[in-house]
Amino acid sequence: MAGRTYAYYPGCALHGTAREYDVSARLVCQTLNVKLQEIKDWSCCGASSAASLSPLLGIALPAHNLKLAAAMELPITTPCAMCSYRLKTAAHELKDEATARQVSEVLGSAVGPEVTVEPLLQVLSEDLSFPIRKPLTGLKVACYYGCLLVRPKSVLQFDDEENPQTMDRLITALGAEAIDWGLKTECCGAGLPLARPDLVHRLAYRIISLAQRLGADCIATACPMCQSNLDIHQKEIEAEHGEKLGLPIFYFTQLLGLALGFTPRELYLHKHLTNPLPLLRAKGLG
Amino acid sequence: MTIPDVIRPPLSRPLLIFIEAHSGQPVSRCNQCGKCTAGCPAAWAMDLTPRQVMRALQLGLDNDVLASSAIWLCLSCQICSVRCPLEIDVAKVMHSLRHRTQEDKTHPGDKNIARFHGVFRGIIHRYGRIYELGLAGLNNMVSRRPWAHLKLFPAMLRKGKLPMRPSRIKATAEVKNIFQKVAALEERFSTPSELTKGDR
Amino acid sequence: MARIGVFVCHCGSNIAGTVNIAQVMAAAQTMPLVTFVADNKYSCSEIGQTAIREAILKQKLERVVIAACSPQMHEATFRKTVAQAGLNPYLLEIANIREHCSWVHSNDKAAATKKAIELVKMAVAKVARHEALFTKEIGLTKKALVIGGGISGIQAALDMANAGYPVILVEREPTIGGRMAQLDKTFPTLDCSSCILTPKMVEVAQHPNITLLxxxxxxxxxxxxxxxxxxxxxxxxxxxxxxxxxxGICWQKCPEKIPAEFNLGLGPRAAIYTPFPQAVPNIPSIDLAHCRYIKYQEFVARGEEGKKPPQCRICERLCPPQAIDWEQSDQVLVEKVGAIVVATGYQTFDHTRYGEFGAGRYPDVITGIQLERLLSASGPTEGEVVRPSDGTHPKTVVFVSCVGSRDERMGRAYCSNVCCMYMAKQAILLKEHDPEVQSYIFYIDIRAGGKGYEEFIRRAQEEARAIYLRGRISHIYQDGKKLIVRGEDSLLGRPVEIAADLVVLATGIEPSAGAKELAQSLNISYDAHGFMVEAHPKLRPVESRTEGIFLAGTAIAPNDIPGCVAQGSAAAVKALAVLSRPSLVSDPMVAIVDPLRCTGCFACQRACAFNAIDSQVTRDGKTIAVVNESLCKGCGLCVSACRGVAMNLKGFSQQQLLAEVNALWR
Known part of the structure; x- marks a missing residue:
């Protein structure tokens, strides 16, 4: 990990709703000597919308970006779970000859499946000996992976589908306590908050409330959709359930950044709608 | 979606044959154990549960399947697929069904979600990347709910979470070209004889 | 030259409905050496056989071809028929014009008739080259071996011993009793399992004809x-x-405690132990992997530096009759037996492979067998059903069926046969133990095909008030003290969530560890899962394909106790049918070496799956192959392996087969 250079694919959300993920990811990577070279003029992976209406478009859009990265001769890393899922799936599908033929017809030139894609969580977990300046002692974290980092294992080959451990190990290495819980890979509603907010609220409530009941102080995520579904809607969910939640939702890179000595402001922690600063102050981390 | 009051299974089941070929998934094998539905985070909101979608396909209730909200409410989270005891990729079946409604121009079982996907695709087509404020605004317009999510926007704007301008790429022409070629290819592949590998 | 008779069977309309019998007969008349042709409505009937016998005598026939069904069906019958007429039984050839012809070509009668004629032609050519073959008598050891001391093996051993034959019963565990000894009660009668099992175990121990190892x-x-x-x-x-x-002083005083296998880890046992109070034999064993003195000895033997572990030897010091014997070592016994019953039983599926059920990390998600131990008065809690996590009494209990059964993702397509019934039983017992318990049973289909079984399910539903929910579970997770179980009520088509105190996984049945390896050393077949394969799934259900080796119980397939007991007895009868014979008759259709052609390369020996090829030195000092006729199964592998054409198979000689092929184009 350290010293290696990656073709960096931030994904659309990291330029918008998830800017703090981009900022914190770049900060910790710099500190840990992981070099990120942003892919020039990258385009959207298509997310679930492209794939769900047209299977071929769902491969062609990420394949276009695989092609850009292949020209850089670097492995790709992306903080976004959706992007890494789409890129890895496309690379996997390109192993099939008929699909590869169709895709090269669409893109005008062949794309090999050999480009490797590693989610940023995987890159940053390879070596857990971090130069910690402020251990997150006393912080109980529910690590939430969502769907797309781990499922299906047959394609993604990353971590256990039901009880992944990568983020838990990373969080533990920061001095925090990762709680054992059963909704680590439960879906939070993905990209549907605009179309079906009712659905997303219900799923997010299940996840947030269980983490809270099991004693977690916060949830750590590795996906901009997971983070925003759990963070942005908490007020509305609280109103619907008549229950106070107020559970801070972090990107794992922000927790890593805190432990590496960055300030909450540097890590854009003030950007969250569910304010994490009271918790950090209470734990002596803010 | 309405299940007929008396089910009279038709002798031919064209949708089942199409979906099995397109998705590569053996829908006929399903023994209705319900594990897909048991784990589905959205099953409670569906008119047909994932298991019932498989059943209706098996029985040849083609119109009812295509008109169901289930195929739109599927979050593609793949819990059903990875846990299925008969190793049927149920999420892939849902994808193929959505794809089919597009081709058939079937009235979607959940208009809001179908429109959202359309808007999403339109924005990528135009800018090459997602423009979240535009996505939200346009989605509100097409779903004829102009005031939806209005409470959230000010807070998000204040936090700088919704940039006012789209992040536009240089090579938008290339992305538009991808859309065009895919559409042309799919036109060609939509006739069953040319459907070689299906959704892969 | 030989006089050959051809008998064409109609088999009612089975053959005659497709094959033109008159044409076949007319063609047979013209075949070389055929002096007599007749047809029969049913050759295997008494009338048919009599007609064949009379024709042999009257027409002075020396060889016989019967064109009828597969030799699998009636070759043995017809060999006896011709023998009764004074012919050597091996001067008979069957032309299979039913399975190989009429049944498979019923849509083309002309072609079927042509094929039938050719099959008869081949049989005539072959039988002309038959030689009289003679069986030999071989002695036998009138003693049986039973492998596995569960209920199936116990039943087989007792039945054979009671018939007066000596039996060696070999059990891998320190006690006999098998899985049945772990059960609390049995369905559908709710008899106490050990109450009906232990008398049989004691009978084994005391039986003068049984050697228990x-x-x-x-x-x-x-x-x-x-x-x-x-x-x-x-x-x-x-x-x-x-x-x-x-x-019992030794195991009471032994300071080393480890989770007891017999109680599936729900309670401890000592390093010197008997698995349960009624164990047979009730002699403790020292578990070498955990005994402190053994560890001390190993430490000393390694010659390591540092603090020596304690020598312990408490059992030795306290044993009143001084029975601890550190010098005792493993021994290899060699026994001769005439028949073998394989009853190696089952183990349960490893549920930790299911990540969605917690992969074993939730203490209150237990298996069916663990619940048996909790229900049992001789179990770790003396029959008090408590949650392993906190010792409280569970009130809401969820049963999950088909864990490791009917699940192709887990490589287990088959149904484990007993789970539906044991879940119903456990729901009834839970209600008896605590009337406040509410059981929920998630099932896919309720399989209750045995005698009184369906009524028993009704009892679980009506008396024990168990709620049956049709659907598979997808997810179990811990929420505080509760376990959230997510399923579907597929009858209503809605998701179901139950906050349970205890979840019982009905883990399926798979063959015991080591079953495949044992099958290999016995030279018997097993299937992809490791279950032993029967000689015929319907007609020879307790015989292996290897003569003299019989099968019983869950080594064959998942089965319940009555099924296992019946199979134990059935295997015993089959074994007794071997042991009770004065001598055995060898099949004369075995391989034979031409000593003049054999070069002693022993390619045949390497090809032989039955170790039937020995070597011998001829008078001129040449080492050549020789067939052990008792071991040879007549499979012919050696014949095809032999490059020098020195091997031949009696009854299927190369000359005979070549004559068949030649007859086809002549």
């Missing part, structure tokens, strides 16, 4: 029906059985 394993098997030679490894208990009085 526990803590022992079959290592290798050689030989053939009537004359097997078995190597048995008797593992050292480190306890002198002749001195031990089973007083």
């Amino acid at each position: 526990t803590y022992a394993e079959v290592k290798s098997v050689r030989g053939f029906v009537g004359n097997f030679e078995v190597e048995i490894l008797q593992r050292a208990r480190k306890v002198d059985a002749s001195k031990c009085t089973s007083c």
Whole structure:
């Protein structure tokens, strides 16, 4: 990990709703000597919308970006779970000859499946000996992976589908306590908050409330959709359930950044709608 | 979606044959154990549960399947697929069904979600990347709910979470070209004889 | 030259409906050496056989072809028929014009008739070259071996011993009793399992005809029906059985405690132990992997520096009859037996492979067998059903069926047969133990096909108030003290969530560890899962394909107790049918070496799957192959392996087969 250079694919959300993920990811990577070279003029992976209406478009859009990265001769890393899922799936599908033929017809030139894609969580977990300046002692974290980092294992080959451990190990290495819980890979509603907010609220409530009941102080995520579904809607969910939640939702890179000595402001922690600063102050981390 | 009051299974089941070929998934094998539905985070909101979608396909209730909200409410989270005891990729079946409604121009079982996907695709087509404020605004317009999510926007704007301008790429022409070629290819592949590998 | 008779069977309309019998007969008339042709409505009937016998005598026939059904069906019948007429039974050839012809070509009668004629032509050409063959008598050891001391093996051993034959019963565990000993009650009668099992265990121990070897394993098997030679490894208990009085002081005082296998880890046992109070034999064994003195000895033997572990030897010091014997070592026993019953039983599926059920990390998600131990009065809680996590009494209990059954993702397509019934039983017992318990049983189909079984399910539903929910569980997770179980009520088509105190996984049945390896050393077939394969799934359900080796119980397939007991008895009868014969008759259709052509390359020996090729030195000092006719199964592998054409198979000689082929184009 350290010293290696990656073709960096931030994904659309990291330029918008998830800017703090981009900022914190770049900060910790710099500190840990992981070099990120942003892919020039990258385009959207298509997310679930492209794939769900047209299977071929769902491969062609990420394949276009695989092609850009292949020209850089670097492995790709992306903080976004959706992007890494789409890129890895496309690379996997390109192993099939008929699909590869169709895709090269669409893109005008062949794309090999050999480009490797590693989610940023995987890159940053390879070596857990971090130069910690402020251990997150006393912080109980529910690590939430969502769907797309781990499922299906047959394609993604990353971590256990039901009880992944990568983020838990990373969080533990920061001095925090990762709680054992059963909704680590439960879906939070993905990209549907605009179309079906009712659905997303219900799923997010299940996840947030269980983490809270099991004693977690916060949830750590590795996906901009997971983070925003759990963070942005908490007020509305609280109103619907008549229950106070107020559970801070972090990107794992922000927790890593805190432990590496960055300030909450540097890590854009003030950007969250569910304010994490009271918790950090209470734990002596803010 | 309405299940007929008396089910009279038709002798031919064209949708089942199409979906099995397109998705590569053996829908006929399903023994209705319900594990897909048991784990589905959205099953409670569906008119047909994932298991019932498989059943209706098996029985040849083609119109009812295509008109169901289930195929739109599927979050593609793949819990059903990875846990299925008969190793049927149920999420892939849902994808193929959505794809089919597009081709058939079937009235979607959940208009809001179908429109959202359309808007999403339109924005990528135009800018090459997602423009979240535009996505939200346009989605509100097409779903004829102009005031939806209005409470959230000010807070998000204040936090700088919704940039006012789209992040536009240089090579938008290339992305538009991808859309065009895919559409042309799919036109060609939509006739069953040319459907070689299906959704892969 | 030989006079050949051809008899064409109609088999009612089975053959005659498709094949033109008159044309076949007319063609047969013209075949070389055929002097007589007749047809029969049913050749296998008494009338048909009589007609054949009379024709042999009257027409002075010397060879016979019967064109009828597969030799699998009636070759044995017709050999007796021709023998009764004074012919050597091996001067008979069957032309299979039913399975190979009429049944498979019923849509083209002309072609079927043509094929039938050709099949008869081939048979005539072959039978003309038959030689009279003669069986031999071989002696046999009138003693049986039973492998596995569960209920199936116990039943087989007792039945054979009671018939007056000596039996060796070999069990891998320190006690017999098997899985049945772990059960609390049995369905559908709710008899106490150990109450009906222990009398049989004691009978085994006391039976004068039974030699019981526990803590022992079959290592290798050689030989053939009537004359097997078995190597048995008797593992050292480190306890002198002749001195031990089973007083129990040793295991009560042993300081080393480890989770008890018999209780599936729900309670401890000592390093010197008997698995349960009614164990047979009730002689403790020292578990070498955990005994402190053994660890001390190993430490000393390694010559390591540092603090020595304690020597312990408390059992030795406290044993009143001084039965602890550290010098006792493993022994290999060699036994001769005439028949073998394989009853190696089952183990349950490893549910930790299901990540969605917690992969074993939730203490209150237990297996069906663990619940049996909790329900049992002799179990770790003396029959009090409590949650392993906190010792409280569960009120809401969820049963999950088909864990490791009917699940192709887990490589288990088959149904485990007993789970539906044991879940119903456990729901009834839970209600008896605590009327406040509410059971929920998630099922896919309720399989209750046995006698009184469906009524028993009704009892669980009506008396024990168990709620049956049709659907598979997808997810179990811990929420505080509760376990959230997510399923679907597929009858209403809605998701279901139950906050349970205890979840019971009905883990399926799979063959015991080591079953495949044992099957390999016995030379019997097993399926992809490791279950033993029967000689015929319907008509020979307790015989293996290897003569003299019989099967019983869950080694064959998942089964319940009555099924296992019936199979144990059935296998015993089959074995007795071998043991009770004065001598065995060898099949004369075996391989034979032409000593003049054999070059002694022994390619045949390497090809032989039955170790039937020995070597011998001829008078001129040449080492050549020789067939052990008792071991040879007549499979013909050696014939095809032999490059020098020195091997031949009696009854299927190369000359005979060539004549058949030649007849086709002549």
